[in-house]
Amino acid sequence: MFPTKKFFLLGILQVLFAATAFSENEVFIPVTTANNALVFKVDNNHKLRQCYYGDKLNPSDYPSIQVSTADAFPTFGTSNINEAALRAVHADGNTSTELIFDSYTTEKAGDGVELTTITLKDTFFPFLVKLCFKAYQKDNVIEQWSEIRHTEKKPVMLYNFASSHLFFSDNNYYLTQFFGNWAEEMKMEEVKLTRGQKVIESKLGVRTNSFAHACFYLSLNGQAQENAGKVIGGTLAWPGTWNLTFDVDQLNNLHMISGINPYASQYSLKPNTVFKTPSFLYTYSSEGTGNVSRNFHRWAKQYGIYRGDKTRTTLLNNWEATYFNFNEEVLSNIIKDASNMGFELFLLDDGWFGDKHPRNDDTQGLGDWMVNKKKLPNGLGYLVNEATKNKIKFGIWLEPEMVNPKSELYEKHPDWVIGQPNRPLDLQRNQLILDLSNPKVQEYVYSVIDKTLSENPGIAYIKWDCNRYITNSGSYFESPQNQSHLFIDYVHGFFTVLDKVRAKYKNVSMMLCSGGGGRIDYATLPYFDEFWISDNTDALDRIFIQWGTTQFFPAMALASHVSACPNGITGRTIPLKFRFDVAMSAKLGMDLQPKDMSPEDKEFSKKAIQEYYGIRGIVQFGDLYRLLSPYTNTRTALMYVAENKNEAVVFTYLLKKTITGNTQPLILNGLDPQKTYTVTEINKDPKSYSWFSPLDGKTFTGEFLMKYGLRFTMYNEYDSKIIKLTSK
Numbered sequence: 234m235f236p237t238k239k240f241f242l243l244g245i246l247q248v249l250f251a252a253t254a255f256s257e258n259e260v261f262i263p264v265t266t267a268n269n270a271l272v273f274k275v276d277n278n279h280k281l282r283q284c285y286y287g288d289k290l291n292p293s294d295y296p297s298i299q300v301s302t303a304d305a306f307p308t309f310g311t312s313n314i315n316e317a318a319l320r321a322v323h324a325d326g327n328t329s330t331e332l333i334f335d336s337y338t339t340e341k342a343g344d345g346v347e348l349t350t351i352t353l354k355d356t357f358f359p360f361l362v363k364l365c366f367k368a369y370q371k372d373n374v375i376e377q378w379s380e381i382r383h384t385e386k387k388p389v390m391l392y393n394f395a396s397s398h399l400f401f402s403d404n405n406y407y408l409t410q411f412f413g414n415w416a417e418e419m420k421m422e423e424v425k426l427t428r429g430q431k432v433i434e435s436k437l438g439v440r441t442n443s444f445a446h447a448c449f450y451l452s453l454n455g456q457a458q459e460n461a462g463k464v465i466g467g468t469l470a471w472p473g474t475w476n477l478t479f480d481v482d483q484l485n486n487l488h489m490i491s492g493i494n495p496y497a498s499q500y501s502l503k504p505n506t507v508f509k510t511p512s513f514l515y516t517y518s519s520e521g522t523g524n525v526s527r528n529f530h531r532w533a534k535q536y537g538i539y540r541g542d543k544t545r546t547t548l549l550n551n552w553e554a555t556y557f558n559f560n561e562e563v564l565s566n567i568i569k570d571a572s573n574m575g576f577e578l579f580l581l582d583d584g585w586f587g588d589k590h591p592r593n594d595d596t597q598g599l600g601d602w603m604v605n606k607k608k609l610p611n612g613l614g615y616l617v618n619e620a621t622k623n624k625i626k627f628g629i630w631l632e633p634e635m636v637n638p639k640s641e642l643y644e645k646h647p648d649w650v651i652g653q654p655n656r657p658l659d660l661q662r663n664q665l666i667l668d669l670s671n672p673k674v675q676e677y678v679y680s681v682i683d684k685t686l687s688e689n690p691g692i693a694y695i696k697w698d699c700n701r702y703i704t705n706s707g708s709y710f711e712s713p714q715n716q717s718h719l720f721i722d723y724v725h726g727f728f729t730v731l732d733k734v735r736a737k738y739k740n741v742s743m744m745l746c747s748g749g750g751g752r753i754d755y756a757t758l759p760y761f762d763e764f765w766i767s768d769n770t771d772a773l774d775r776i777f778i779q780w781g782t783t784q785f786f787p788a789m790a791l792a793s794h795v796s797a798c799p800n801g802i803t804g805r806t807i808p809l810k811f812r813f814d815v816a817m818s819a820k821l822g823m824d825l826q827p828k829d830m831s832p833e834d835k836e837f838s839k840k841a842i843q844e845y846y847g848i849r850g851i852v853q854f855g856d857l858y859r860l861l862s863p864y865t866n867t868r869t870a871l872m873y874v875a876e877n878k879n880e881a882v883v884f885t886y887l888l889k890k891t892i893t894g895n896t897q898p899l900i901l902n903g904l905d906p907q908k909t910y911t912v913t914e915i916n917k918d919p920k921s922y923s924w925f926s927p928l929d930g931k932t933f934t935g936e937f938l939m940k941y942g943l944r945f946t947m948y949n950e951y952d953s954k955i956i957k958l959t960s961k
């Protein structure tokens with residue numbers, strides 16, 4: 234039965250309503266979370282319009298909303314003149330799709346999660362689009378995707394297939410985008426959107442965050458602020474090509490479309506099969522970007538990352554310690570040192586494999602996942618045992634999607650790689666990508682993981698690397714007509730492999746790595762415990778890269794390693810304490826050769842690792858509050874507050890020497906104003922005088938700390954402080 238009321242109330246957790254016909258009465262379809270509402274209306278022409286997204290309204294006010302004439306899901310070939318969310322060409326050559334409202338349902342999809350599905354149907358063809366919305370109540374996150382299906386006699390060619398279309402009618406719009414390159418990922422830049430289109434996208438197929446991330450802030454009516462102002466944060470959960478289009482129309486309305494990049498990806502959809510788009514995740518805050526980040530972090534720990542409720546381990550990685558140059562003895566000694574210093578896991582990186590073509594540099598051997606007996610005569614098992622003897626866990630590096638042409642795998646299966654016939658091989662880092670659209674290749678990639686883990690049951694951790702993107706995008710597996718499916722089918726193949734891996738290996742931790750931070754997204758992270766954000770481990774640069782990454786992704790899973798100086802990439806020399814203080818603000822690790830450290834530095838490291846264990850729970854499970862941005866301040870600061878607000882930890886870093894001293898106050902945030910907190914400096918540098926000393930050990934109210942703040946001078950470039958707050 235179709236209700237005739239003016240609006241419907243949400244909040245009941247069971248299936249609320251299933252409408253199957255249309256009435257002339259006004260129909261509002263709200264998708265609500267604890268604080269937000271996204272409201273649709275079906276108009277008298279049976280068209281679905283998005284009429285509101287923002288702070289939750291009283292449903293009785295919905296009829297007072299001025300409804301736009303913009304389609305909720307604009308299609309090509311109708312009166313719509315804006316960018317199309319959907320463009321389909323039917324078998325008879327008809328290029329139009331005219332969608333009208335058919336029905337909607339709202340049902341419970343887990344604890345505190347509500348799924349609303351709005352079905353739209355074409356007025357002529359048996360062609361349906363479902364707009365799906367999962368509303369995560371307490372985190373105020375909406376996950377939106379679309380499902381396209383038809384029962385026409387022949388396939389329909391899809392040219393555009395967006396996940397979402399959002400519509401805004403405001404005074405002005407500011408867009409913060411995230412961009413970069415290898416070793417300088419996740420930089421932030423804000424621009425005012427002017428008439429016309431601003432497109433952020435990736436056409437790379439794999440490792441698609443190499444130059445830009447599918448994340449953004451959209452600030453309404455002014456520039457984005459940390460603790461004030463209306464802002465939307467969004468990110469597309471998809472490791473393939475992606476596109477975020479911001480289109481300001483002739484009336485200053487903004488149309489925001491997210492989805493797989495339609496670029497070279499037209500998809501032939503057979504009858505009765507569902508084309509499911511990736512999820513677009515977004516949240517709204519009227520209290521600035523800080524809230525947006527916290528919404529994403531909380532959401533991610535429950536839904537967006539593998540075992541987000543589990544403590545992450547510290548580790549020592551041999552990559553920057555040895556690169557390819559190691560043997561059993563060298564590694565055994567590193568394992569001992571790692572354990573003595575207090576790390577919980579040793580990670581063996583690239584270079585341990587290859588027989589006919591040993592992997593002694595990056596020119597050969599990728600794809601041949603048998604142990605290099607010259608380097609490791611007793612196999613991986615020996616090293617796993619060494620780790621066990623030393624009471625730490627063992628992890629291993631794999632890059633299972635890739636192959637060097639100089640490998641036994643390529644010699645045997647040259648048709649398994651992505652490339653075009655009659656064109657030269659296009660190599661990056663001397664390697665090619667295996668074509669995961671091919672089920673045989675999927676099986677092989679799975680077997681690499683399965684073989685490595687089943688032959689060495691002691692392996693507790695995998696670093697899954699991926700060091701190039703797609704060029705020459707042809708598939709020897711896809712048919713000539715379906716070559717344009719490659720970008721999409723690759724991703725599905727990738728997930729098929731990951732599903733199988735996780736079905737069998739639930740307790741193995743996995744790090745998502747892609748030549749640094751080239752692949753970080755919320756479709757892949759549900760399989761991974763942590764991620765590597767950059768090969769640049771220079772602590773100063775890391776402050777910026779971590780600042781950018783944690784806008785959307787939680788620090789608990791952000792691997793941050795202390796490395797040697799001068800830094801291998803930047804050549805910069807930075808005090809060990811500063812390097813630790815930066816790494817300790819996320820998930821601490823190390824990437825250096827312990828035997829090259831002075832006894833003093835080793836001692837400092839041992840203590841720092843123990844200090845990290847003392848704050849790990851707050852950093853990994855607390856809420857992040859950003860205090861001073863490195864983009865606009867000489868001193869930068871951030872803090873984490875435990876959920877019960879009994880503990881917090883503040884990190885502050887001086888980026889540049891200030892001759893007269895930097896006195897920027899740290900106005901804390903997120904504390905309980907009623908509680909009293911004792912402030913204690915941790916990870917102290919025994920050698921230097923601290924201007925924090927007069928405050929050390931003192932007690933202040935949360936209110937004072939959030940109004941007056943912590944005030945102390947910092948002088949020298951690379952001064953840093955970690956201050957723990959404890960309330961009884």
Ligand code: DGJ
Binds near residue numbers: 746
């Ligand atoms: C790129 C990764 O980002 C590095 O950490 C390291 O694992 C190398 N690949 C190994 O080739």
